[in-house]
Amino acid sequence: MNPEQILASLTQYVAHEILEDAAEDLTSTTPLLELGVLNSLETARMMAFVEKQFGITVPADAMRVENLQTLAAITDMVCACARVRTP
16 A cells, blocks of 8 residues: 555544544644544554554554654554565
């Protein structure tokens, strides 16, 4: 998957699973942590989705605030984890 596809998949997940379709203003730069969209439970659920959806493992050291701030940052993290997985 390319970054655009990953971003679209993550956006759809947040819109439907977390915001329950109330995501009119959701963009790649929406501050998810600052607005309380992602909390510890939702972050854990999202990472389970990411690992299953993209066939990657997100290491604990990747779970930093800067990697979870926005959908764009999460997309970058997923891409980085996918590159590590692929020789």
